[in-house]
Amino acid sequence: MIVGLTVAVSMTSIGSWAQMSASSSVNSPLSSPAGLPANSLLQPFNQLRFANRAQCAVESELPTTSIFAIIDGYNAGRLSAGIAKSLGLPVDSLVTSGMQDFRLAVSGVQSQILEKMLRGKLPLLPADLSEGLPTNLKNYKTRALACGENVFCADLQRYLATVWAQSHKSTREIVAALQPIDGFTANNFISDKLGGKASCLYLKKFSPFQAPLQAAELQASELNQLAEVALHPETVVTSCQDQSPELDSRNAALQIDVHVADEKLWNQIGFDFWNSYKIYLSWALRYSSDLQGWTPKFAQVFRSLDFEESLVFMPNGCRAMTVPRCDNQTLAMNAIRELAKKSGTGTEFDDLIPKGAENNLVERGARAVNNDFLGTGSYDQASDWVANFRKNFVETRWIMKNKVFNANQTMTVIARTYSPENLVENIEPLLLSGAVDQSTRDEAAYLCLEWRLSSDKRLDFLRSDIDRVAQLESMLQIKSQVGLTIAEQVTYFQKLSEALRPLCTDLEQSDFFRREGYQTNWSGLEPWAKELTKTSLPQDQNSSSPVFSPLRPVAGPALVLGNPEVLICANAMDCARKIFKAAVDLYAASTYAEAFLPISSTAASADVFNPYAELKACKVYDPWFAKNRVRKIFVADLFNTALVGWNSIPLYLDVDFRAPKVTSFNQLMSDGKLKYDPNIQKSKMTKTLIADFGPLLGAPCAIQLSPHADTPFNFYAFQGISLNYCKAKAERGGVVNRPGDIASADPTDASVCAGCTLNFVAVAGAASSVGVGLGFNPLKFGVYLFRAIYRFYKGNQDKTNIPRGYELRLDQVVDAYQRYGGNIPEFCVLPLSQGFKCFQDVCSSKVADYVERKFGSFPTKVSWRNSPRAGGVAASHYKMAVVKMPNCDGSITVPFTCNERSGADWGVDKIHISAGGNCLPVIRRRP
Template sequence: MGKTVLMAVIWMMAMGAEAQTTATSQAQLNKLRITNRAQCAVDSEIPTESAFIVVDGYNAGKMVYSLGKNIGSNAEAMSAEGMQQFRIAVTRLTKVIMNKLMAGQLPLLPTNLKTSSLTGYNAIAEKCQNKTYCPELNGYLSKLWDNSEGAGLRWESLDKFNGTHFMSMKKTDRVACFYVKRFSALQEQLNSVEVDKSVLLSVAQAALAREKYITDCESADATLDSRNSIIQLDLKIPRAVDFASVGFDFWNSVKIYLSFAWRYSNIPLQVAPEYGQMFRSIALEESIMMIPNGCKSIEKPECDAATLSMNSIRELARPDGNETEHRKEVPKGPEDDVVNRGPRDVNDDFLGTRSYEDASDWVENFRKNYVTARGSMKNRVQSAIQFLSIVAGAMTPAELGEFVKPLAFAKSYSNQHRDELYYLCTEARLAGDQRLDFMKTGIDKVQQLDVMQRSFHGSQVQLADATRYFDKVSETVVAFCDSLEREKIWNVAGYTVNRSGFHAWARELLGVAPPATIAADIQPMKFGAPLLVWDATRASDPGNSICASAIDCTRRLIKSMVDLYAVAKYADAFLPVNSTVSTPDVFNPYADLKACKVYDPWYQTRRANKRLMADLASTALFGWNALPLYLDVDFKPPKVTSLNAMIKNGAVKFDPKIQKEKMEMALLADFGPLMGAPCAVSIAPNSAKDFSFYAFNGISVNYCKIRDNGTTIGESNGGLQTSPTVSKSYCGGCSINFVGVAGGAAVSTGGLPLNPIKLGVYLFRSIHRYITAKKDKVNIPRLQEVDVNRVVETYKKYGTIPDHCVDQLAAGVGCYQNVCAAKAADYFERYTGKKVKHLELEELTDANGNTTPSSAVIIQSDYCNGKVRVKYSCSEDGKKFKTYEKFGGMYGMSKDCRQTIGHNFWGF
């Protein structure tokens, strides 16, 4: 009987999953948001409605494989099944949480605790900050979860919840979920910055063959790769909901509830009755990653080490992601890449998603590079902590200095001995000499970082103690080295240092090529028995030595501190065992640039406006008369020259150092009107100002002489302060110049104080430059949205994408007579929930029988029996569209339609 009941329960669960699969397989994709560089930067501060979950099933597969081995079953088959069920469990739990939040069954957990009114949550969140496991937070969340499952408590009794903490969408299933088999035009926002006919054709063809590219995210198809998979989640947010105001809190809540519910809820057990209990012990946060599907964000980007290091992970997603800075011996850090790399690609598949046959292959490459980089950093930290603990436990800094002293000041030196001291002194100066400060300040700051301090938890030595130990040894050794330099022990005839003996980090800094083979790597010189060994009873064993001599010990100490310094650059992304899932902005490099003010997406718009005002002012000054002068004005954008690191509450924040915007002017004198020769000269206070011979240049010969003047001042701390370079340019040129000819013609023929021809040309030039600047397709924000369903409908109707449909489809609407009619049809369908079957433009006939289109369309649909007239106002490009407020601008042209709309007051 019990077995029968159990089978019935499992059958019902399976049927429920099958029904859910059938429903979601028909789910529609969100609109494709096609953006250029500037819009992508703007979007980074907007919460996304679409995201990917990158799922790595390795840990689940490994655990189930071990179980299969232990019980004597088919371990490989069980492992494959376990990874599949792990993927489905992750997906289903994520959907459940999202739907609970959107339906108001779970409260939103605020991102910003400073503005939060939830006193209970705020106190617990502050207490649990940076903790991987926090019983107080779990207790708090368990009450919220139980209440969402029907505990029946008033939310106000659990914390100071009110209506602002809940979303309230009527429809319960608002998440469209897809397993991505292969990246395609269904993710075109990752591949295009502008919509054209070819893009729309690709979208239509991919949508019609969608089974090749996507399937239901809970599909149990055995051919799907569950070891490396990527799931797409599209939120169906009604237009009436201001998601931008709550979106970041929504995603913050998803992350927190997901980590909690994975271990608390019974959903993993429902999906995987055999393995669900085991899955709870898996570090979910290490096995999955959420990334925005496009330019919008899951977390609002900040200019801090946590954001920049986490977002640097995107470089590991490239096909050549194994060659990134993360694995360098001494990386410059993500802040250097943000400031100095300059403009970069975006939305052109710069991560190579389409270069792989299957999306799982892209995920495999990404995860492999990420896990390798993380493993390398963890190994460096663990090795450094181990050595620091050993050396600090074995001897004091003074004792280590005393061991070094006789080796430094020997009676005689062999060349190998000189090499050893040269390596020691150079590495000590690079890392520990405060006077040169190549790395010393950076190493000192490492001890202030919470993420690095947590790495030392449980070790015999703490980070602050290790830093003090290093400082004392460095001070002693640097003093020894100063004495050796004064004695000129390296200035010996016939001696040349063998530079191959440096540690790898020093070779990288000094630009020394590494040894051709590992075997060629120089081994430390032995000065008798090893100074430190693992086991004193086996002192002579080759593998028992920790360091061969005091010099070797000191160099290893320096290397350990350098390793900590290097890892600290990206520690926030790789070191901690996270309490929530990571959410890097993988597909939007401009999230970092915008947050740190390196890129301003609105600058070109402001520049165009400023140039227009300056050109109009110049026209007003010089365009109306016969004076052959013109003031040419442009603006040089502000520039972030560096990011100053500040440590606040154990975390690194970056403060951009900005070189202010500069106005560049040039005074041009056109001698054409006076001399009969189309020639001009230009004087500019800054050589960066181009010599612009008005607006229309023909055949020309130009000459410029530039003078630069700048000052560099040495500072007491060893830095250099460079004053801005002052440049002046003196230019001249001759050209067949329309402005000059026009001015000359006016002078010679009119003889009037007013020069209408010149005024017209100057005014035209001002407007021409403004319009040209506003057409910038890269640095002025441009957004196009493509409704996949509309594209498919159009493609099916015409067998292609007609040219006149491109702009309409790029506006996210269907294809009709014009974009305004398409907007009206789209509005009608959203207002009524019914499809437009037929649409015609309303035409007005004048007294002479001539017809002209009006601002109305006549629509037929299943909304009512008859036709409906929709009245609207619309700009020519369709960007400004609105209907009349009363009855949605609709008027029924039949009795049934008037009754349906609700304005048949008279009953006819």
């Protein structure tokens, strides 16, 4: 049964609003409010969350209440096909049945887990097991750390089985049974205070429920579309347990929502909730007998599947399933959003030498979050979007797996044939004999250059990165049934690098590569080395130079794998170069191992729809900078006004503040995780000296001198007819920390601007020249003060970088749609975005909401007038409302405060609420 829905969405701030009239009145077409049908798929539901870019960054640190579960039924279908063939059954029908059963089983088991957790039947398991964090579940923490949180681990599997076995009892009985095992208390379980309810919906298509992932602003037209879909949800969603053959079970998108009454409590436990949910899900799909109830036919065979390869979670909106951190795990997982784009090609995953997720983060910088950058709106069916994402994801994962497999095979075969020292001993005769031909000399050049790039500690192009592969937990968990371990492969590479150092050093310092008439044919250089050195060689394009072919000794190739045609390497130099390539491939795979290699025993979760999760975690984006900048500039403008705004001094010191900038990252290894510590250029105050000739000479002109070339000439604040001239000089450079770490140096530049402008501020400033001497100049003071206030106002209108969040209730949208005859008016947008039913203006909407909650009936009419009085808020915000109710003939008078422009300063004078006619009993019955 579907018991609820949460839609979490993101959107930029709502646009400017026309000034409300001093009084307002509206009649509702219906005597009582409408809303969602009682049997709707969407009952009950959460509020829809809207957030602009900055608010999205702020909310990335909060736990989500809505997620997408992306299910790929391919492995289940392939398993079903094998069964059909072995039993002589129709393949197509059993494959279809198998994929559908897999979808139903996953959705059924996860719904069961959500219900158990929200009813206090399964305990919360801490997501953060860091040292020093208190937890009474010491046995769980010990087992989880020892097992790497792997539910396949016998100790952790038995622990979870014990917990699951008690989940059919009451919470009190469960606590009593589990307390001796690990000190469980009632605090380890969700209480009734949370008021949690869960739902699961199958997405037929991305719809207005996810519209803020696709649009930049909330408008009445979008609210109308949302209401229409809400009244007919079966067109875009259905139950997760729907067995209709028309639903795509090969590529399925489920929306799983948790409705909570106590959001503050949820923010405290939400990340532990989702961590526990994923652990219990992976365990239950393999070991719980409950799976039999969801798929009797396939339960036993499904247990052999790698569920984690067929399931990915994505938070729906700005909030997260796991705490975003500036480490390789968060950055690698979130990078998969590039694969969700319609093309999904040409990504960093295709690079032979990845820049690293942290460097791509800095290069991309700030980006949009609500312009459908993942293309969900461009597909007719949600399953088509899933299919595109899964295709790109699986292909990329295959490439990563292939790199690791080939590296393992190459390293193992060569290492078991040659020790590093023995391999170098076989290279020396090829190069130190009397006669060395062109081809051999070329191959030696490749060998030594590739050695320098991959192995030289002094230059350190890749050496530190390759050495670090052996320390990464994500790589060390890769188990190979045959061959060397990852650590052994890195050790062999390191030993070969040291053994080869003397030989390459001697060759480079001798005349070996400087022989008269010799010119290296670089066609045989490995592609990864060409990419790293940014080399575009003539041989790669159109050239008569011969294509390089490795030298084969007279006695035959140096190393083959069984069949002589399966060549591993042609000679000892070729073998060494293969080792370097294998090491580079290991590094390339390790960069995104957290996302693509099968190392985790729980399904992955990625902040696909919110790139600001990692941008904020790594301090690349500060959501509060723009707001603080506006405040600081306003204070500086007031200071200038007080200093020179009242006299004829023509100088004005303008200030601005530049955002802090991440230039590079320090890489820190801790407990098998690679963490990134950003190097930040701190926020700087820039000063610009302006000579304002208006008050002095009566001319609307100014000269500006700035130490920064990109400082705009905008002294007069307003647009107008302008004649401006600027001359700038800039010098910029970089600081090289190491070959892979180049940071921008502070620019040294300057600009000089002059201009004359015809607008209100400029002309008024010029008119203020009538002031005498250095006496008080009221007109100039007024102009400067007005400019300060105006710049403060304009700065706060930033719809993108000043945090703005809104909440929208779906039942209120439907109510407005029905009350206004199927067409929501534009004036409804503001009250609806603030979580109130729609009346003529936001203040009327707030009064109506208060009266409904207080007296149990929705008003039929609200009218109000200004009622000025002295107090702590603006006098114009004091109002008196007269409210008509459907259950009495008189009216209720409600004194309140409210800003009709924005709804701010809201409050009700409860003591002075009165009633006329037969409405007096109504307010007497109020709770």
